[in-house]
Amino acid sequence: MELNVYLAGQIHDNWREELRQLADEEQLPLYFFGPMENHSRSDNIGEEILGKQYDAVLKDEAASSFNNLRTEILMQKADVVIALFGEIYKQWNTAMDAGAAAAMGKPLILIRPADLHHPTKELVNKANVVVETKEQAIQALSYVFETD
Amino acid sequence: MELNVYLAGQIHDNWREELRQLADEEQLPLYFFGPMENHSRSDNIGEEILGKQYDAVLKDEAASSFNNLRTEILMQKADVVIALFGEIYKQWNTAMDAGAAAAMGKPLILIRPADLHHPTKELVNKANVVVETKEQAIQALSYVFETD
């Protein structure tokens, strides 16, 4: 059995790569999907494909249509979703993806630092499991495959 | 025909009351639902019902379970969802509710100031319609009932 895992969250550091390495070390049969991790490409993909837009709002609308297409295709392929929240970014799209995952019946693992407990409290309650570190998220997925 | 409207968003000012008044002025057959708007009660409802918890994280977890129960019951009753985003608050639960609404096939109206276009871009793309003011949101709902 293999599991597809969608990784929702910010694209400002390499947390997805760290998760991949942790999973590789454990030789877990996990396939990770996620959004475009090159930030400027993610912001520019609308104009890259459709050409120059009139203003920044329309540039964002164009970009988000391709980003959401990607997310929607990959989320439907996912057996489980990991959403990561951190101190710095607004990450409304991460919260949107987490809400969508829960509503679609996709099991949801939430990673967030403990001191974010107040603004994430409804997300925490919606998730299947909540952890603070990437290592714990991998432990949670490893546990699905373990037999003793 | 009447419509149930769930109002997702922050509970720090009286924007829901303003929407209700605008709808009343237009005599629209709209029933508005939403979260508990008394902020401290919303934060304390867990301990109010279950008693003192060990720490602030658990207090939040207790409160969010009752808040999410309320949201889930009312969102299932809703024919359309309005989600409001503003400058000040994190509002991750609002984004979560918007994502859930879209995934549940509930028509979604987004209200956000234009200069929030970048952090809300995936939400904007997911919503059925996006407006900047409460008046416009009511115009959108009024339009559903108009015949010329």
Add this chain to the structure above:
Amino acid sequence: MELNVYLAGQIHDNWREELRQLADEEQLPLYFFGPMENHSRSDNIGEEILGKQYDAVLKDEAASSFNNLRTEILMQKADVVIALFGEIYKQWNTAMDAGAAAAMGKPLILIRPADLHHPTKELVNKANVVVETKEQAIQALSYVFETD
């Protein structure tokens, strides 16, 4: 028992009003919904609510977001959908609505002149019943209530 009926199709003549009158004459407990029938308002609703757009494409995109919001809310309320096709207009949105209705499991009545049989053939096959006149569509709905 009452039935909600969504009327998909062009808004260039008063066919919906004719249907309403036929239903009234039969005293059928039918509630008819449909798109905005004032054509220029339907085209301008985006700029009416959101203000002037950059060009005609964006004006159309703005308008269609409000028109689709209306359609989506009302289609979800509908127990049965009537889609009308005629000689003159392209009515791709009518075909889109008919396809959506079938995919949502909404019973679908198609009205089309017999000589349109070739371009409508996949729609005809998808519909529950196919008729050529408004009178026949009302007969079909009347039959749902008749006991002998």
Add this chain to the structure above:
Amino acid sequence: MELNVYLAGQIHDNWREELRQLADEEQLPLYFFGPMENHSRSDNIGEEILGKQYDAVLKDEAASSFNNLRTEILMQKADVVIALFGEIYKQWNTAMDAGAAAAMGKPLILIRPADLHHPTKELVNKANVVVETKEQAIQALSYVFETD
């Protein structure tokens, strides 16, 4: 990861073959499905299997039953749907398929020339992304697999 792509649209030129070649050049793991592209066979398949029908309407009804069977089987297998609209043909079945795809939660890419913006405006609003050329549609799908 591989993606199944259903190609809805007219069968009067070789646009599907062009898409396949573009995908091959990029070595994208895409499997394309679509309707019978031999036009006269698509029109005659009903009589080919069931024998001579009484008239042209019934010939069309017979043919469309096999065409819709094919579409329904393949659309259910699809991870994403591309619908193409052009200047010449009515293509109501394409609009029907696009409406069905959206209602089934299948991500939808729309290809249409910009000057068709008015009659396609509700379709445009329903699609996840809208492009004008086949190259752009392949770029959109390529973007789903790219990592930087």
Add this chain to the structure above:
Amino acid sequence: MELNVYLAGQIHDNWREELRQLADEEQLPLYFFGPMENHSRSDNIGEEILGKQYDAVLKDEAASSFNNLRTEILMQKADVVIALFGEIYKQWNTAMDAGAAAAMGKPLILIRPADLHHPTKELVNKANVVVETKEQAIQALSYVFETD
């Protein structure tokens, strides 16, 4: 609380009227729906609305499209379905309706004489409850409302 009950089965005797009377005697808040009970009208409804068809097969196809429209609308309104099987008629449409009801998650009550046990055995296994008489079917529904 009221319940809508769809009555699937043959239309050759007045078993539905008997059920209605039994429910009235018990003053149960049940609303009964069902197919057209006038047999020749049910067979002729296609030609009544669409006009003369080429042959008996097409006449049947026309009639069944209106009969199935009626069934589909009413079955979607139903909270529970009663399907009756008897000795005389083939009633494949009754079995089809029962299979559809089970697949739609509609609770299903089956009425059949005990000596039909062999040909109805898969239907019996699919139904929620199986009884032999109309009185027993009403007892089953009455039990839903009773408190001691």
Add this chain to the structure above:
Amino acid sequence: MELNVYLAGQIHDNWREELRQLADEEQLPLYFFGPMENHSRSDNIGEEILGKQYDAVLKDEAASSFNNLRTEILMQKADVVIALFGEIYKQWNTAMDAGAAAAMGKPLILIRPADLHHPTKELVNKANVVVETKEQAIQALSYVFETD
């Protein structure tokens, strides 16, 4: 707005009546449904309707078919489910109903004494909210309607 509440749990004492009284005192617009509360009638309903069965296993199978019909009809009508667990009874059907409610997307309130925490731990985790007393369950439902 009114809410239908299904009360899953043992039928050996009058806990449902206590809940009803608490709701009445608060004048909450709640409609409570539940299983047959007359225990011997619940055990005998199969033989009451179908007549004497061969043995106790078949008597139970007959009874449970009518009990499950009742539960299934009423659970589908419910906006929210309350499941109560206590010290004494096996209550496997209660746990089954709670699991079904969660899988159906029905919001779930669990009432259980704290010292049952170990055997109910997976149920606790599945429920939307968990309380220890009937008063708390009513507080949770009251909170859905409160505005400050």
Add this chain to the structure above:
Amino acid sequence: MELNVYLAGQIHDNWREELRQLADEEQLPLYFFGPMENHSRSDNIGEEILGKQYDAVLKDEAASSFNNLRTEILMQKADVVIALFGEIYKQWNTAMDAGAAAAMGKPLILIRPADLHHPTKELVNKANVVVETKEQAIQALSYVFETD
């Protein structure tokens, strides 16, 4: 692309084997599933696994539980369902399976002799395509894979 095909219908002759051979001759990538074709085993499977039952009704109930388990598992795996009706047997379970397939959104091919048109008319109308012979059913499936 491969397709799983569930073959619903009587088990009194080798029509399934004929279909398999026709598909093999065409080298179609079809996997056929169906009920137990050994008739006496199908009737006895309940007592074979559970032991002697009290009477013929209970023997049938036991057998049908294993037959329906098989059908339900395999129908969920199927991409398309073929249901065959013939002159001799009542085949209510076939009609039940056909109704379930349609309600589950499984594309449905119906095979029936033309002179059965009257008792199968609602089934005919529910099916995606209707043919008279096994060869035609294979042609319909072959058409799904053909490109010109």
Add this chain to the structure above:
Amino acid sequence: MELNVYLAGQIHDNWREELRQLADEEQLPLYFFGPMENHSRSDNIGEEILGKQYDAVLKDEAASSFNNLRTEILMQKADVVIALFGEIYKQWNTAMDAGAAAAMGKPLILIRPADLHHPTKELVNKANVVVETKEQAIQALSYVFETD
């Protein structure tokens, strides 16, 4: 064709291993999934991943979140669910899983000793097939693959 089988039930003896061996002897293409069978690990997994909790209730809540994540992921992968009930344990989570499986439309095989017929009667009625031994459960699954 291969089938994924989720094994719900107690983890106090090696009944799952016995089932696996029986399936191996028959060379059935079955993949068995289930909960963590190491009992103390199942109880401690919450603290193992999240660290020491305040009390036994919270320790259980932490553990059950990881256990339910595992169950939810694996149940969604399952084609059929086997639930085993025995004399000794409360097994409320087993009953919850069985209720969830039925509500999710997963075919359900129940294993229980005959003398547990009374407390399991609603579960028995909800299951597709009910047997008393592991050998019978394997016979039921073997029957799905047999052709004569």
